[in-house]
Amino acid sequence: MTDVISARGLVKRYGDVTALDGLDLTVPEGTVLGLLGPNGAGKTTAVRVLTTLLTADAGSAHVAGIDVFADPRGVRERIGLSGQYAAVDEYLTGFENLDMIGRLYRLGRRRSRERARELLDRFSLSDAADRPVKTYSGGMRRRLDLAGALVASPSVLFLDEPTTGLDPRSRTDMWEVIRELVSGGTTLLLTTQYLEEADRLADEIVVIDRGRVIAQGTADQLKAEVGGERVEVVVQEAADLARARNVLLAVATGEVVVEDHVRRLTAPVTGGGKVLVEALGRLDAAGIAVLDVGLRRPTLDDVFLTLTGHGAEDTPEEAAA
Amino acid sequence: MTAVVDTLSDGAVVAKRNLIKIKRVPELLVFTTIQPIMFILLFAYVFGSAIDLDGIDYREFLIAGIFAQTVVFGATFTGAGIADDMQKGIIDRFRSLPMSRSSVLIGRTSSDIALNALSITVMSLTGLLVGWRIRESFLEAVAGFALLLLFAYAISWIMAYVGLLVPTPEVVQNASFVLLFPATFIANTFVPTDNFPSVLRTIADWNPVSTLTQATRELFGNTSPALPAPEAWPMQNPVVYTLLWVAGILLVFVPLATWQYKRAAST
Known part of the structure; x- marks a missing residue:
């Protein structure tokens, strides 16, 4: 390649x-x-x-x-470039914006128009094609900006x-x-x-x-790079935490972490879904009621923190996602 | 040759885009037309009530000066438009296209000729209402209007350069006020320069806004034998001197603005 x-x-x-x-x-x-x-x-x-x-x-x-x-x-x-700030002209309509870009790529009058219509259609902007961009939502502007980057294919x-x-x-x-x-x-x-x-x-x-x-x-x-996968289990009764820990130790590749206040156990594992099923079977056999269970892999947020020592500047919205 | 054709055709595309904007923002048009009307009425009746000129009605003397002042200030629009495009990232989009490098500026300065032509039309009609008349031939009058537009076009290139240097359109407005206000007032635009202090008078005689005004007055026939042009060479040869300025400004600012456009990195 x-x-x-x-x-x-x-x-x-x-x-x-x-x-x-x-x-x-x-x-x-x-x-x-x-x-x-x-x-x-x-x-x-x-x-x-x-x-x-x-x-x-x-x-x-x-x-x-x-x-x-x-x-x-x-x-x-x-190349096509679509920037951080939607670089579209707000006084022109969506169609006029793309048509102008086509003309500046020298596609010719007819081809520019065709291409503008094609792209508006593809980005679900046909209905708004003849409205000034001023009336567009943020998402629509970005789509138009991206369409602008694609005019010359x-x-x-x-x-x-x-x-x-x-x-x-x-x-x-x-x-x-x-x-x-x-x-x-x-x-x-x-x-x-x-x-x-x-x-x-x-x-x-x-x-x-x-x-x-x-x-x-x-x-x-x-x-x-920042570590493997983990099985996370939340048990119904706090009294079961100690027994659940012993059960999970049998499938874990390392130490099982217990968080009493949220009744959660985290066990490092290898083998993915299979291990999860096995852990669940064993907990069931031991008569431990499980409230929530999951296989968790490290997120890129974890990666970033590990690599730079500081987190990515998350917006509150992103942190929640 | 193809390069020139490409540059002009790209310039036309950009100019068309600017004209659409004028159409979509009626406020712009309203102010572009109301301001010159306001100036003519204010000067004609406020200054006109106190100023008495030999051999010519003050209103007739005034109109060419207002024309010159208005088209010169019209260049502010060029600079503000460029600064606005920079700020909004539209210049970045243009710069990422394989279009010719000077065509954004050519398009902008050209579309502003249309705005200036419009305000000259409005001013002419208002002028006729308050008593201004063209007393020379049709061809000379056309030459007068053409000279006004040509000079305005040159000033547009200066302001385009300013627009590329500053961070926001508002700064262009302020900068142009500081630059253009003295340029249009230390001149024969509103009053004859005879009684100016001698330093100011010399500046006024060599100020291209004065010669533009003088040339336009002569081409429209708004002069009086009782009010001869000053002895200074520029005022005796106002058309030639004004054209020399137009050529000089274009020779310096077209390459300078184009160069600044290439290197300008909007943040």
Whole structure:
């Protein structure tokens, strides 16, 4: 597989602030890379450099086989970019926005119109097509912005925090749209501070902090780095806690943690669902009433905390998700 | 050659977008038209009541000055529009497209010609109502209007550059007030410069807003033998001198604004 996006040793400084500190990235053709990090980690700077909006102080970058710094225009012809803030014109209608972008990609008058209609249809914006964008909801604006990035059917797409600030429902809609998009073979670099988002959408995740890569791998690999899976059991009666602990010790790979106040036991295990079933069978055989049971794997939040020593800046909404 | 055609066609697409905005924000149009009407009426009747000129009615003298002032201030709209696009990330979208680099600025400055043409039309009609008349030939009058629009176009490029430098449209408004207010007042726009203190008078005689006003007055025939143009070369050759300024401004600010557009990184 060829790398459609590759960056080596990117450095970008603003005065004393180092936004990118030797960033390396590769995105193989047809895959989704999730660039994950908290606010100020350098995600947006990285995207701006790769999409020719900023020049780096050092390093090299290639997109679709073209040197980003030597031939920025060649890169622009092949990419689509949808930014953090929906860059659509609020006084134009949805149709006029996409039509304008088509004209600027030089698709020609007829093709621009067709393409605008196609995309509005695809993003469920047909009903609002002839209304000024001013009247759109946040989710609709983001969808239109994403549609704008797709006008010229680019094979490489950059999405900078596509769901930041959206309500949970619009976020889920957006995920659906993005997933559909990449199933068509588009290479995508996606930045996000939502750990769940990277987990859902990305084939590979690069965690960055202070302009450097601090971890890289699939969601599963990253989770494995901070520890394996655990069986969690909440028993009905506090009196059963001690017996339940002995039962679970038989299936656990390590120490069983007991939290008296919530009547919860947590046992590290290997083997997934099978072990869960076995644990349940044994508890049942011992006559212990179970209120709740589950197999828990570490979340990317755990990953982030372990790697950086500080959590991702969660919005309250995200923390609840 | 194709590059030029592409730049112009991209510019036309951007200009069309700006004109749609004017259509969708009627408030903008209202203020663009009311302000010049207000200026003409205020100056004609407030200043006009106290100012008595030799050989010409003050209102007739005034109109060209108001034209010049209004089209120069019209450039504020260019700068504010650019700053607004920067702030909203629309410039980023444009910059990520394979369009030619100067076409956003060409589109913006061109669509603002339309706004200026509109306000000149409104002012002309208001002027006719308060007693202004064109006393030279049709062709000379057309040349007068063309010179006004051309000069306004050049100033638009200066303000486009300012719009790319500042963080918000409001700053453009303030900056333009500070820059343009003296430029349009230390001039022959509202009163003859004869009685200015000598330093101010020299500045006024070499101020291109003065020569624009003088040129327009001459082309409209709003002059009087009793009120001769000052001796200074620019005032004796106002059309040539104004055109030299237009050329100079465009030669400096078209490349400068385009360069700033390329490097501007909106935050």
